[in-house]
Amino acid sequence: MSQYVSRLGERLTGSTPPRLRFPGGHRRPRRVAMLSVHTSPLHQPGTGDAGGMNVYIVELAKRLAEINVEVEIFTRATTGAVPPEVELAPGVLVRHIDAGPYEGLKKEELPAQLCAFTHGVMQAWAGHRPGHYDLVHSHYWLSGHVGWLAAERWGVPLVHAMHTMAKVKNAALAEGDTPEPAARVIGETQIVRAADRLIANTDEEADELVRHYAAEPGKVAVVHPGVNLERFRPGDGRAAARQRLGLPQDALIPLFAGRIQPLKAPDVLLRAVAVLLDRRPELRGNLVVPVVGGPSGSGLAKPEGLQKLAARLGIADVVRFRPPVGQDQLADWFRAASTLVMPSYSESFGLVAIEAQAAGTPVIAAAVGGLPVAVRDGVSGFLVEGHDPAAYAQVLERFVDDAQLTERMGGAAARHAQAFGWGTAASATADVYTAAMQERRGRVRSHHG
Numbered sequence: 001m002s003q004y005v006s007r008l009g010e011r012l013t014g015s016t017p018p019r020l021r022f023p024g025g026h027r028r029p030r031r032v033a034m035l036s037v038h039t040s041p042l043h044q045p046g047t048g049d050a051g052g053m054n055v056y057i058v059e060l061a062k063r064l065a066e067i068n069v070e071v072e073i074f075t076r077a078t079t080g081a082v083p084p085e086v087e088l089a090p091g092v093l094v095r096h097i098d099a100g101p102y103e104g105l106k107k108e109e110l111p112a113q114l115c116a117f118t119h120g121v122m123q124a125w126a127g128h129r130p131g132h133y134d135l136v137h138s139h140y141w142l143s144g145h146v147g148w149l150a151a152e153r154w155g156v157p158l159v160h161a162m163h164t165m166a167k168v169k170n171a172a173l174a175e176g177d178t179p180e181p182a183a184r185v186i187g188e189t190q191i192v193r194a195a196d197r198l199i200a201n202t203d204e205e206a207d208e209l210v211r212h213y214a215a216e217p218g219k220v221a222v223v224h225p226g227v228n229l230e231r232f233r234p235g236d237g238r239a240a241a242r243q244r245l246g247l248p249q250d251a252l253i254p255l256f257a258g259r260i261q262p263l264k265a266p267d268v269l270l271r272a273v274a275v276l277l278d279r280r281p282e283l284r285g286n287l288v289v290p291v292v293g294g295p296s297g298s299g300l301a302k303p304e305g306l307q308k309l310a311a312r313l314g315i316a317d318v319v320r321f322r323p324p325v326g327q328d329q330l331a332d333w334f335r336a337a338s339t340l341v342m343p344s345y346s347e348s349f350g351l352v353a354i355e356a357q358a359a360g361t362p363v364i365a366a367a368v369g370g371l372p373v374a375v376r377d378g379v380s381g382f383l384v385e386g387h388d389p390a391a392y393a394q395v396l397e398r399f400v401d402d403a404q405l406t407e408r409m410g411g412a413a414a415r416h417a418q419a420f421g422w423g424t425a426a427s428a429t430a431d432v433y434t435a436a437m438q439e440r441r442g443r444v445r446s447h448h449g
Helices: 052-066 107-126 140-154 166-171 182-194 203-213 238-245 266-279 281-286 297-301 305-312 327-336 351-358 389-401 405-420 422-448
Strands: 031-036 070-076 085-089 092-097 135-139 158-161 197-200 220-222 254-257 289-292 319-322 339-342 363-366 381-384
Touching: 031 052, 031 107, 031 140, 052 070, 052 085, 052 092, 052 135, 052 351, 052 422, 070 107, 092 107, 107 140, 135 140, 135 422, 140 158, 140 182, 158 182, 158 422, 166 182, 166 203, 182 203, 197 203, 197 422, 203 220, 220 422, 238 327, 238 405, 254 266, 254 327, 254 351, 266 281, 266 289, 266 305, 266 389, 289 327, 305 319, 327 351, 339 351, 339 389, 351 363, 351 405, 363 389, 381 389, 389 405, 405 422
Parallel strands: 031 070, 031 135, 070 092, 135 158, 158 197, 197 220, 254 289, 254 339, 289 319, 339 363, 363 381
Antiparallel strands: 085 092
C-alpha cells in the first residue's frame, strides 16, 4: 500500500493514475455543499443511525475549513429545538432542513422525504448569488440523490462517498439480519453513473464500486478516513483510564464499542467469551467485557437481545452494558481496554479500529472490508477469518497467556495509527475536488468550443 494519499483506480486499471495536484491555475473550491440527509453531524455517535459517518463528516469538514475550503453541511432537522443554522467550527456551517416529522422516522422511511429535503436545499441556495457553491459532496446514497439534482441545477461537479453499499452488505448478511431493499440498489447504481468522482475508503471499496456497480475506474479516488490524533492518543495510560472508569487494574478487558446491531456482530464477542470461560473457568473473576453503544438498525427490533444472550450464555456477571458516550470518554474506554473486538460482517473502513489503535490499544477484527487496511495483522492487532466464536476465543487466549501482549501491540498500534491523521485525508479530498472541477471546466469549454 503506498502512503495514505488519494489515488485514482490504478489497481483497477493497471495504469498510472493522473496526478491530482494541479499547478497554478487549477484552484480548489472555495465553498462546498456537503449533504448528509439521514445523520446529523451534531448527533452522538453510537446511537440510532449515528456512527462512523458522523465523525467522518465533522472531522473532514473542520480540516477542509482549515485549508480554506468552506463547508456547509445540509442535514435533516430531527427536533424543532435546533436553530436552522449552527456554526460547528470556523468555516463550517450546519443547515437543518425540515423534511418530514422530527421524531420517529426510520432510515428506511427517508426516501419518501427526499423531495422535501431537496426543496429545502434549493431554498437555501436561492438566497445566494449564482456560483455560491463550487461543488457538492454527498454522503450515503440518500444524500447522493439530492446531490445529483443539486449539482445538475447549479452546474457544479458531484463528488459522492457511499460509506456502505447495499450489494456488499447483502453479500455478507449476519444471520437474521434484513437485506437492503432493491430501491437502494437501483438508487446507488444511478448515483455511481451521475457522480463526477466517487470517493472510496480503501482499494477494496474502489474494486467493489467497479465490480458491483460498473463505476468507471478513472472516476474512483481512494482516500483513507482519518482519526483525530489529538483526541485519540495513549494519554496517561491504561492504569489511569481504568481507575477513572472503575475497572479492575489487572483484568482482561475485551471491549466492544459501536452500534448494537447484527451487522456489527457484538454477539460473536459474547459467544467467544463464553467459549473462553468454558476453557479457562479460572478467568471468571478477572474478566470484564464492556459493551459500549446503543441499539441501531435492525437491532432496534430487539434492543434487549444482547442482554438476554449474555444471560443465556451464563456470562451476565462479566458483561457490562454501557450507553453510548462522547468522544473524549470513548477515548478513555479504548485506553482502558486490553483489546477492542470488532467482529463485523461488513465495514467500509472501521474508523473505531483506528481510533482504538491511536489510543494505544490493539484490535481483534474480522478480516472484512477495510479492516485489513485499518489493522496490521500480527503487528497492531489480529485479523480473524469468518465469525466463529471459537476463533475469537483463541485470539483472546493469547492476551491471557502473554501479559505483555497488550502493551507491546498497543505501542505498535499507536504508531500505525499516526499515518491516518485527518489533515492527510482532507488534503487528499481537496485534491479530488480540484480534479472534478478541472475536468468539468474542460468539458464545458469543449462543449462551447
